[in-house]
Each structure stands twice: as structure tokens, then as C-alpha cells.
Amino acid sequence: MDIPFLQLNESNRPFRQEMTEAACRVIESGWYLNGPEKDRFERELAEFCHSTSAAVAVSNGLDALRLIFRALIETGRLRCGDEVIVPANTYIASILPVIEMGLKPVAVEPSEKDFNLDPVRIEEALTERTRAVLVVHLYGYPCWDAAIMQRLRDRGLLILEDNAQAIGAIASSEGFNGTAMTGNLGDAAAFSFYPTKNLGALGDAGAVITPHADIRDCVAALANYGSDRRYHNIYRGYNCRMDELQASFLRIKLRHLDAETAARNAIARIYDAAIKNPEVKRPTFFTDRTVVWHQYPIHTARRDELRKYLASRGIGTDIHYAAPPHLQPCMKGVFSEHLPITERLALQEISLPIANISPIQAETIATIINEFK
Ligand SMILES: *Cc1c(COP(=O)(O)O)cnc(C)c1O
Helix, strand or coil, X not given: CCECCCCHHHHHHHHHHHHHHHHHHHHHHCCXXXXXXXXXXXXXXXXXXXXXXXXXXXXXXXXXXXXXXXXHHHCCCCCCCCEEEEECCCCHHHCHHHHHCCCEEXXXXXXXXXXXXXXXXXXXXXXXXXXXEEEECHHHCCCCCHHHHHHHXXXXXXXXXXXXXXXXXXXXXXXXXXXXXXXXXXXXXXEECCCCCCCCCCCCCEEEECCCHHHHHHHHHHCECCEEECCEECCCCCEXXXXXXXXXXXXXXXXXXXXXXXXXXXXXXXXXXXXXXXCCECCCCCCCCECCCCCEEEECCCHHHHHHHHHHCCECCECCCXXXXXXXXXXXXXXXXXXXXXXXXXXXXXXXXXXXXXXHHHHHHXXXXXXXX
């Protein structure tokens, strides 16, 4: 038996016909950038996320975050040297843009329940220079505590979201924009459509959603050389555009995203019911929120042994993430925080196959894990 961790060709096969037609339509149209597919995707993504203002389609998730932080500076909301609270337990792309824009990241430990920024610890990390909090909805778990977020907002802090892993997730309580949908809870959110994400393009793509019209306009201008209209540059901007081909593919897959989430949820439920090995800690199942299971993370003190054992039985796994951002060579001198929970999770995590596997395959994987001694 062979169950690879992830096979993107399998994920995209159901859309092959529709994508081929869309690609032909774009080729024939002669519009390859800044055209109707992007405009439509911006509206459809916003609608999916219950946002009343259109999204800005951009080049990738990292650029989405860079554009957000730069726009917060350009619109006078942030200044060089301001502190931004970030989760210690995240992918490095969440934190790189904070540093690039001259802001100071302050890393906060996760809750062991959902591996996300622990809201209680945010308040302990606040200083006079804290101006923003970046929540990352890691693994598809919404990271949101309405009472604490409201207190932070009352202190004048910006609440930002890295929604690269949680499109379609629903928090247990409403955000500030009249919806509990991740990507529309706070002041601005970044999305990634990297091919392995729940909504994956056939290349790089990303988006920004914000309820603030001035931030939206600024992000859109910055992504297009800083120009607000043709040959008129109000910012020293970038080229961070999403092309028409990717937009046309994403429009097709967005229509099937709810079915994708339901399929991931069904597999997660099978794992949850069937994995019984006492050496393995299963991820928490919540009844008051919708998790979109970007990953199905298990934790064990015998991580490398279990991975090897699974590989010998033909089961592919992955690690998210083998080393946290603060321990990366490029982050020397950036963080002085003591982060033992994050460091332990990084040694114990294994991601099981979750996308495009059958219920029977999930049962089989659980049985094999249960036989691990
Ligand atoms: C994938 C990812 C990013 C970066 O997105 P790209 O499209 O690859 O640039 C940022 N943050 C998180 C949490 C991610 O998972």
C-alpha cells in the first residue's frame, strides 16, 4: 500500500476540464494581467469570506503580508520601530514582512489546545510600544477570542490575520466586521493560494481583505508600482499582481472549496475516532468553531521513530514545522523571548495525509498507528 502525504495532481484532476476551458478563454482574450478574471475573483473571494468590500488579488501570501504592513505605515497607522505581537509557532513567512517593514516582532507562545497564539499570553506581552497583533490561523484552526480581541482593540491595537491556512474557517465568536469568518475578523487579512493550501493555485497567488477602504486602495496601488491611476505613482510600490490564469483557476476551485473542507473534516473525524495509540496525541476537536484542517497534526515524543515506521508501511507524512522561526539562522538577534512550548511542539509534530485520501485509507493509517509499539 502506498499513501503519499499529498499529491497535487490528484487534487487538481477533478477540475482539469474546467481549468482547460478557462485557460483557453484567457489565452484567447489577450488579457493576461489586471483583467476580468482578477476582478471577478476579487468579488467572489470577498463574498465567500462575508466581506462587503472586494478583496485585492496579489502575487502570493508573503507579498499579501508585506503589502498590508507597508499600507499600515503609508496610511499612518504604524511607524518604524512599533512592536507587533506574532505567534512563535508559525511558518517564518508570517514574520518576515514585520521585520522587513522596520517593525519589531514580539513572539508569543501557543496554546497547546490549538497550537495557535494563546490570547491570554498576548496581554502579558503588551508594552507601550505594541501597536498590532498578527494572529495566524495555523493548521486551519481559527485563532480568535472575541473578549480579548475587543480589549486589545479598545487599547488602540490593530488586529491582523494571516489566513494562509484557514480559508473558510469560522471562529467561535464574531469578529469586528459582523462575521465570524476568518479573513474578515479584524483590520486586514492575508491569504495564500500556494498550490498546497486548501484553495491552491497552479503557481503562486495570494490576496488581501480589509474592511478599511483606504487600506484597500493603498494595497491595490502598492501592488501595481504604487500607482493609483495610469502613469501616476503615489507610492514607491512593487509589482505584486495576480495573473489572469491563476485568477481563472482559483475562481473554479473556490466554487468547490466547501466540498473540499467537508472532505477534510470527514477524514479528520475518522482519525479522531480511530487513533487510539496512547503515545500519540490527537488534535483537539471543537464543537463551537469550524476548523478547515489544512493539516491534521498529531504529536508524539517518539516523532522520528513513528515517521520512519509509517514510511516503512508506505505512508507519507510531513512536519509543520521542523524548526520555529526564532531558531532559524536568519533570525539571530531578533528574539530574546524564552519559547519552550513552541520548541517542544516542533520536536513532536507529525502531519498525517488529509487531502484527497479515502475514508478507508484514513482507517488504515489509524490502524497502522495503533500497531506502533
Ligand atoms: C503559506 C504560508 C504563507 C506564505 O504564503 P506564500 O503564498 O507561500 O507566500 C504565510 N503564512 C502562512 C501561515 C503560510 O502557511
